[in-house]
Amino acid sequence: MxxxxxxxxxxxxxxxxxxxxxxxxxxxxxxxxxxxxxxxVPIDPNSSPFFAVGNVTVDRAPEFAxxxxxxxxxxxxxxxxxxxxxxxxxxxxxxxxxIERPRRPLGSVALIVLGLVAVxxxxxxxxxxxxxxxxxxxxxxxxxxxxxxxxxxxxxVAPKDPDSKPVSESRLPRRKFLVLGTGxxxxxxxxxxxxxxxxxxxxxxxxxxANFRLPSVKDKAxxxxxxxxINVPGSTTFLTPNETFYRIDTALQVPKxxxxxxxxxxxxxxxxEITLNWDDxxxxxxxxxxxxxxxxxxxxxxxxxxxxxxxGYAIKDLLDEAxxxxxxxxxxxxxxxxxxxxxxxxxxxxxxxxxxxxxMNGEPLPLEHGYPVRQVVPGLYGFVSATKWVVDWELTxxxxxxxxxxxxxxxxxxxxxxxxxxxxxxxxxxxxxxxVVVAGTAWAQRRGIEKVEIRVDKQEWQQAxxxxxxxxxxxxxxxxxxxATAGNHVIEVRATDLDGNTQTExxxxxxxxxxxxxxxxxxxxxx
Numbered sequence: 001m002x003x004x005x006x007x008x009x010x011x012x013x014x015x016x017x018x019x020x021x022x023x024x025x026x027x028x029x030x031x032x033x034x035x036x037x038x039x040x041v042p043i044d045p046n047s048s049p050f051f052a053v054g055n056v057t058v059d060r061a062p063e064f065a066x067x068x069x070x071x072x073x074x075x076x077x078x079x080x081x082x083x084x085x086x087x088x089x090x091x092x093x094x095x096x097x098x099i100e101r102p103r104r105p106l107g108s109v110a111l112i113v114l115g116l117v118a119v120x121x122x123x124x125x126x127x128x129x130x131x132x133x134x135x136x137x138x139x140x141x142x143x144x145x146x147x148x149x150x151x152x153x154x155x156x157v158a159p160k161d162p163d164s165k166p167v168s169e170s171r172l173p174r175r176k177f178l179v180l181g182t183g184x185x186x187x188x189x190x191x192x193x194x195x196x197x198x199x200x201x202x203x204x205x206x207x208x209x210a211n212f213r214l215p216s217v218k219d220k221a222x223x224x225x226x227x228x229x230i231n232v233p234g235s236t237t238f239l240t241p242n243e244t245f246y247r248i249d250t251a252l253q254v255p256k257x258x259x260x261x262x263x264x265x266x267x268x269x270x271x272x273e274i275t276l277n278w279d280d281x282x283x284x285x286x287x288x289x290x291x292x293x294x295x296x297x298x299x300x301x302x303x304x305x306x307x308x309x310x311x312g313y314a315i316k317d318l319l320d321e322a323x324x325x326x327x328x329x330x331x332x333x334x335x336x337x338x339x340x341x342x343x344x345x346x347x348x349x350x351x352x353x354x355x356x357x358x359x360m361n362g363e364p365l366p367l368e369h370g371y372p373v374r375q376v377v378p379g380l381y382g383f384v385s386a387t388k389w390v391v392d393w394e395l396t397x398x399x400x401x402x403x404x405x406x407x408x409x410x411x412x413x414x415x416x417x418x419x420x421x422x423x424x425x426x427x428x429x430x431x432x433x434x435x436v437v438v439a440g441t442a443w444a445q446r447r448g449i450e451k452v453e454i455r456v457d458k459q460e461w462q463q464a465x466x467x468x469x470x471x472x473x474x475x476x477x478x479x480x481x482x483x484a485t486a487g488n489h490v491i492e493v494r495a496t497d498l499d500g501n502t503q504t505e506x507x508x509x510x511x512x513x514x515x516x517x518x519x520x521x522x523x524x525x526x527x
Contacts, residue, residue, distance in 0.1 A: 018098065020154050020181075025097020025107055027185045028147035029089050032111065034192035036118075036139030041198050045253055046337065047132035049115075049139050052122040054085055054252045059124065063409060063511060070248065070297045070304075078252060100151045107151075108144045115140030127338040146184055208258040209371055212364040214311060219287040221309050228468050230477045232439040234424040238470070238477060239290070240306035242361050247368050248295045248304060248382070250404070254367045255336045255389045262372050264356075268332075268394035271323025278372065281356065284313045289353045289376075292443055292475045294416050296381035297510045301421045301519035305443060307474050309362065310376050312355030315348050324349075324395055332401050333375060334392035341387045342403035343377060344413050345395070352378050352446065353473065356390070378473035379446030381414040381514060411513035418444040418503050420452055420478075420495035422521050430524045436484040438464075440519075441475045444497035448472035452495045454480045461494075472498070486527035492520040 033050050040048035046055060058081070061069075069077040092114070100107025118136035122128055229238035259278040266274040290309045298304035319331075324345060331343045348354045354377040358365060365371040370388030377385035383405045394401070398412050406412050420442035425431050442449045448469060453461040464480040482491075496502040507517035 017154060021097040021100065021151065022094035023097065023181060024147060024150035024154070025095065025100065026090055026093035027150060027181055027188065028096065028107075028111065028143045029093030030185060030188040030192075031146045032115075032139040032143035033089070034139075034188035034190075035142045036135040037192045038194060038198075039135035039138045043131050043134060044128075045256070046125065047122055047128070047135050049118040049122075049136045050085070051252055052118055052132065052136065054081065055250075056121040056124050057081065057085070058250050058252065067297065067510065071299060074303065077248075081252070096147070097151070100147055102148075102152055102155050105148070107147055111140055111143050111147065125338040126334075127336070150181060150184070205256040205258050205367060205371065208260075209364050209367065212259065212358075212372070214359050214362075214364070215282050215286040217286045217288045217311055219285070221288040221290045222470075224290075224470060225468050228470050228477070230439055230467050230479055232424060232437055232479060234426065235439040235477070236423050236441050238307060238467075238474075239361060240308055242308070242363065242366050242369070245306040245308060245360075245369065246295060246304045248297060249388060250339055251335075251337050251388075256367075257336050257372060257389055257391075259372050262391065264373070264391060264393065266318065266322045266393045266395075268396050269325035269328035270395050271325075272321070274318070274322050276318075281313060281373070282358070284317070286311055286313060286358075287353070287355060289355065289473070290470060291353065291376055291378050291473050292445055293376065293382055293386060294419075294443065294445070296383050296410065296414055296514050298419075298515065299510065300419075300507060300515050300517040301521075302515075305419075305421075305441075305475065308360050310355060310357040311359035312357035312376065315354040315356060315375070315377075318356070318393075319345070319348060319395075322395070328395040328397060330396050330398045330401060332394040332396050332403060333387040333390050334394075335387055336389040336391045339387070340403040341375075341384055342398065342401065342406060342412060343375075343380065343385045347377060347380060347385070354378070354385075379416055381416055383410060384412075384414045410511055414513045416443070416445045417514045417516060418442075418447070418449075418495055418497045418501055420493045420503065421519050422491060422493050425521070425523050427521045428524055430526050431484060433484055433486050433525050433527055436482045436523075436525075438480040438482050438491060439478065440493060441477050442493075442495040443475035444495065444501075445473050447497040447499050447501075449476040450496045450498045450500070452476075452478040452493060454482075455492050456482065457489055464493075484523070484525045486525050489523050489525060490520055491523055492518045494518050 036049040045051060073080040096107040096110045115136050119133040122132035122136055224238060262278050264276045288309060288311045292305060292307040295304035329345050331345055331348060333341050357374050357376045358372060360369055365374060373390055374388040375386055375390055421440045422438060423440040438454060442452050452464040452466060454464050455461045464478040467477040469476055494503040503518060504516050505518050508515055
């Protein structure tokens with residue numbers, strides 16, 4: 001007599017096998033990433049498959065996608081990319097497992113294709129060489145071995161007697177799969193974590209930063225006068241704390257560069273090629289300056305601006321020592337991760353406080369803000385001036401070289417545009433009728449702010465009260481006392497710089513050289 005399994009059991013088993021195959025592919029993909037992470041330790045963190053592909057994703061993303069990411073996620077754009085890539089890897093891994101069969105290794109072929117993509121990606125940065133391909137190759141080899149092992153464990157052993165039910169044999173593969181899958185998944189996670197940990201220990205930049213003592217400074221920044229910070233609750237502070245200072249760059253993982261390994265090569269159209277190490281730099285005379293930086297990606301009213309006190313060394317002095325060719329009009333600076341920026345030589349030698357900074361707000365540069373050395377140049381958007389982790393200067397010409405963002409459609413030279421922003425009240429925040437303090441910031445680096453004006457519901461412009469000016473290279477805060485009446489109101493702001501230029505009402509996007517337009521907020525006033 002033949003015993004038939006209940007129909008629901010027969011239907012469940014194929015579904016379980018489908019799920020198990022999908023999990024096999026996900027685990028195999030995890031092995032590729034974990035082993036690749038460990039294999040990248042002796043080479044470079046950016047050579048791991050995950051970061052190699054991630055870097056190319058950032059470099060090759062269309063401009064609308066980049067602007068969408070910054071506008072939507074702000075300074076969390078990189079975590080959002082990591083999450084998106086992880087979800088994509090899970091989905092791709094599941095598909096690989098579903099198409100893999102013991103005698104038809106289509107999933108293995110797909111893994112090889114993905115490996116080739118990762119190898120290609122690993123070779124795209126100017127700092128990479130052939131060794132950057134090794135982590136992807138090793139990771140894919142181990143991933144295929146794991147995939148074949150797990151899919152093999154799922155294979156059902158066909159019974160000799162078609163009427164018999166090989167209970168012990170049909171359950172063995174499932175048990176074997178669970179043991180293998182769980183063990184391999186745990187091992188993949190452990191290997192990946194070990195790779196990250198070992199890599200961090202080999203270059204212990206955290207300890208290096210902790211041991212850094214700030215240089216003594218005689219040429220100090222001037223004191224911040226009373227009233228320069230308006231101290232309105234909810235408004236931006238005059239100095240931006242390091243932990244809230246905006247970060248926009250292309251580095252998916254913060255470069256780990258210790259002081260003993262740092263060098264700056266100055267070459268190109270110069271009389272004398274110079275290579276500085278850390279000791280050479282800090283032996284120079286340091287200066288301290290308070291300077292506002294602004295990102296070109298900042299939308300009207302956006303948060304991508306910050307003000308800090310920096311300690312560093314005059315860029316002009318270094319250029320003078322190298323002897324700049326009069327025909328050179330561009331400084332092409334390169335970060336340790338290969339990112340480049342093109343800065344007008346004139347802006348570095350016209351007397352403004354352009355510095356190689358080593359300190360930010362009284363402490364060593366934070367890792368994510370360029371430790372150990374970055375550029376700070378007043379009056380220029382960061383993409384043409386503020387190279388972090390800087391290691392190379394080439395004196396050249398704008399008609400001979402292009403920097404990272406210039407190749408992607410952004411302007412070659414980008415002075416910061418006059419801008420203003422309402423910080424409080426918050427948009428759509430209910431406030432009681434009566435006297436309401438409206439407050440915000442305005443900036444026009446290298447020109448300074450002459451006045452800020454406010455208007456409510458398209459009425460006449462009213463002049464705001466400006467806080468004392470610290471310098472033309474910092475933002476300026478303002479307040480306006482408004483007699484608010486019940487209802488919904490739209491408040492607008494505009495600024496005029498000391499050259500007499502008033503912000504235009506016309507809204508333009510950040511690309512190619514910075515956004516324009518008046519910032520506005522809708523305020524709800526309760527009776």
